[in-house]
Amino acid sequence: MIFFINYLKDGLKFFKGFFSLVTLIFSELFKRPFYYQLMIKNMYDFGYRSLFIVTAFAVSTGYVVTLHIGLSLEKYGAKLYVSKIMIISLFAEISTVLIVFILAGKIGSGITSEVGSMKLTEQFDAFKALGISPVKRVIIPKVLACLIIIPILCIISSMISLLVSAYIGKLYLQLDYIDFLARALRTPKLGFVIFGFFKTMVFAFFIAITSCYYGLNVEKGSYEIGRATMRAIVVSFMLIICGDFVLTGFYYSFIHFGVENVRN
Amino acid sequence: MLGTNLIEIKNFHVSYGKKLVLKNLSFHVKAKECLTLLGESGVGKTTLLRCIIGLKRPTNGEIFVEGENVVEMDEEKLLAVRKKVAYAFQNGALFDSMTVFENLALPLTEHTQLSFQTIKKRVKKELEEFDLQGTEKLYPSELSGGMKKRVGIARCMMLKPKVILYDEPTVSLDPYNTANLVKTMLKLKKKGTTSILVTHNMSVAMQISDRIALLSEGKIVAIGTPETIEKDYNVLLKNFMKGIKGGLSYEKISH
Numbered sequence: 001m002i003f004f005i006n007y008l009k010d011g012l013k014f015f016k017g018f019f020s021l022v023t024l025i026f027s028e029l030f031k032r033p034f035y036y037q038l039m040i041k042n043m044y045d046f047g048y049r050s051l052f053i054v055t056a057f058a059v060s061t062g063y064v065v066t067l068h069i070g071l072s073l074e075k076y077g078a079k080l081y082v083s084k085i086m087i088i089s090l091f092a093e094i095s096t097v098l099i100v101f102i103l104a105g106k107i108g109s110g111i112t113s114e115v116g117s118m119k120l121t122e123q124f125d126a127f128k129a130l131g132i133s134p135v136k137r138v139i140i141p142k143v144l145a146c147l148i149i150i151p152i153l154c155i156i157s158s159m160i161s162l163l164v165s166a167y168i169g170k171l172y173l174q175l176d177y178i179d180f181l182a183r184a185l186r187t188p189k190l191g192f193v194i195f196g197f198f199k200t201m202v203f204a205f206f207i208a209i210t211s212c213y214y215g216l217n218v219e220k221g222s223y224e225i226g227r228a229t230m231r232a233i234v235v236s237f238m239l240i241i242c243g244d245f246v247l248t249g250f251y252y253s254f255i256h257f258g259v260e261n262v263r264n
Numbered sequence: 265m266l267g268t269n270l271i272e273i274k275n276f277h278v279s280y281g282k283k284l285v286l287k288n289l290s291f292h293v294k295a296k297e298c299l300t301l302l303g304e305s306g307v308g309k310t311t312l313l314r315c316i317i318g319l320k321r322p323t324n325g326e327i328f329v330e331g332e333n334v335v336e337m338d339e340e341k342l343l344a345v346r347k348k349v350a351y352a353f354q355n356g357a358l359f360d361s362m363t364v365f366e367n368l369a370l371p372l373t374e375h376t377q378l379s380f381q382t383i384k385k386r387v388k389k390e391l392e393e394f395d396l397q398g399t400e401k402l403y404p405s406e407l408s409g410g411m412k413k414r415v416g417i418a419r420c421m422m423l424k425p426k427v428i429l430y431d432e433p434t435v436s437l438d439p440y441n442t443a444n445l446v447k448t449m450l451k452l453k454k455k456g457t458t459s460i461l462v463t464h465n466m467s468v469a470m471q472i473s474d475r476i477a478l479l480s481e482g483k484i485v486a487i488g489t490p491e492t493i494e495k496d497y498n499v500l501l502k503n504f505m506k507g508i509k510g511g512l513s514y515e516k517i518s519h
Binding site: 121122130133 | 314317318319339342343344346347350351353355357358359360370371374375419423
C-alpha cells in the first residue's frame with residue numbers, strides 16, 4: 001500500500017513539474033533572442049547520430065515483418081496484400097511507436113544526463129548569473145530539435161522499411177518490386193499519414209519534456225544522474241504507451257480515416 | 265575613498281525547511297568597498313551571495329542594489345541587476361561545452377551589439393589581464409583548478425560590473441595560485457570594483473578587505489576594518505583558526 005502511495009505521489013509530482021516546465025517553455029518561446037544555431041546543433045546531435053540505429057532498426061523490421069506476414073498470407077493466396085498491411089503497420093505502430101521507443105532511449109538519455117550534469121556543476125546558475133535564461137538557451141533548443149528531428153527520423157525509418165520490404169517481397173514472395181511500392185503508396189489516405197506524423201510529434205514532445213524535467217531535478221550528486229536518466233526513459237516509455245492508446249482510440253472513434261484504410 | 269551604499273541588506277532571513285540559517289542580518293556595502301564575510305561552513309555565506317543576485321529568494325527581508333529591491337524583482341528585472349552584479353562561482357561554473365574564448369565571449373554576444381572582431385580583442389585583453397594567454401581554444405576540462413577560477417572571474421568582468429561577488433575564490437588553490445588570484449582581485453579593487461568576498465582564508469581577507477564581517481549561527485557577531493577585527497575580536501578569530509566549533513561566537517566559548 002505504501003509502495004502504491006509513493007508511486008502516486010511521485011506521479012503527481014512529475015505531472016506538476018511537467019506542466020510547470022511546459023508553461024515556462026511557452027512563456028519564453030516567443031521572446032527574443034532565438035537560438036536557431038543551438039537548435040540546429042541539437043538537431044544534428046540527435047538526428048545524424050541516431051541515423052545508424054534507425055537504419056538498422058528499419059532494415060531489420062522491414063525484413064522480419066515482411067517475412068512473417070508474407071509467408072503467412074501466401075498460404076491463403078493473399079500475398080498481394082503484404083504491401084498494404086506493411087504500410088499500415090509502419091504508419092500505425094512500427095515507425096511511429098517502436099522507433100520512438102528507441103529514440104527515447106538514445107536521445108532522451110542524452111538530454112537528461114547533459115542537463116543533469118549542467119545542473120550539478122552550476123552551469124544553469126551561471127547562465128542566470130550572466131543574465132541569460134537557461135530555459136531559452138538550453139531547454140527550448142533541445143525541445144524544438146526533438147519536435148523536428150524525431151518525426152523526420154520516423155519518416156526515414158518508414159521509407160527504409162518499405163524499400164526493404166519491397167525487396168524481400170520480390171526475393172521470397174516473387175512480388176513485383178514496382179507494383180509492391182505502388183500498392184503500398186496507394187493504400188494510406190492522407191489523414192492516416194498525418195495522424196502518424198502527428199503521433200510522432202506528440203511522442204517527441206513527451207520525450208523532450210520528460211528528459212529535461214528529470215535532468216533539471218538532479219540535485220544530490222552524480223549518482224543521481226544515472227537514476228534520473230533511467231527514470232526519464234521509463235516515464236517516456238509509459239507516456240508513449242498511454243499516448244498511443246489514447247490517440248489511436250481517439251482516431252478510430254472520431255476521425256474514421258483509418259477505418260476506411262483498413263477496410264480498403 | 266568609499267562612496268555611497270551600493271548594496272544594502274535589511275532584516276534578512278533565510279531558512280531551509282524548518283531550519284533558520286540566516287537570522288535578521290542587516291548590513292551595507294559602500295561603492296568601491298570590499299567586504300569579507302567570514303564564518304564556518306554552512307553558516308549561509310554562499311546563500312547570502314546567491315540571494316543578492318536573485319539565484320535564491322530569502323525567506324524574509326530586503327536586498328537593495330543601487331536602491332532597488334532585488335527580492336521583489338521578477339526574472340526579467342533581475343537580468344539588469346545581474347549585468348551590474350557579477351557572481352564568481354566557487355568552482356568557476358564554466359560551460360564545459362564551450363572553449364575558454366566562447367565562455368568569455370558569451371556575455372558580450374548576449375548583451376551587446378559588438379562585432380566579432382571587437383569581442384575577440386576584448387577577450388584577448390581580459391585573458392592577458394588574468395595571465396591566461398594561449399588558453400582561448402582550450403575547454404574547461406583541460407584547465408587547472410586555478411585557471412578555471414581565473415577564467416570564471418574573467419568571464420564575470422566581461423560586462424564590466426559594478427559589483428563582484430567572490431564565493432571562496434581561493435579554496436583548494438596552492439599558495440602560488442592563491443597569490444596570483446589575490447593580485448588579480450586587488451587589481452580589480454584598484455579599478456574601483458565593489459566586492460563581497462566569502463572566504464575561510466584569513467590572510468586573503470586581511471589583504472583585500474576594507475571591512476570584515478564575522479558570521480556565526482546565522483548572525484553577524486562582529487563587523488569592522490581588518491585592524492579592528494584583529495584587535496578587538498582576536499579571541500574569536502583565534503578560535504575560528506584553531507577550528508573550534510562555534511569559535512566565532514562568544515556565547516559558545518563561554519560554555
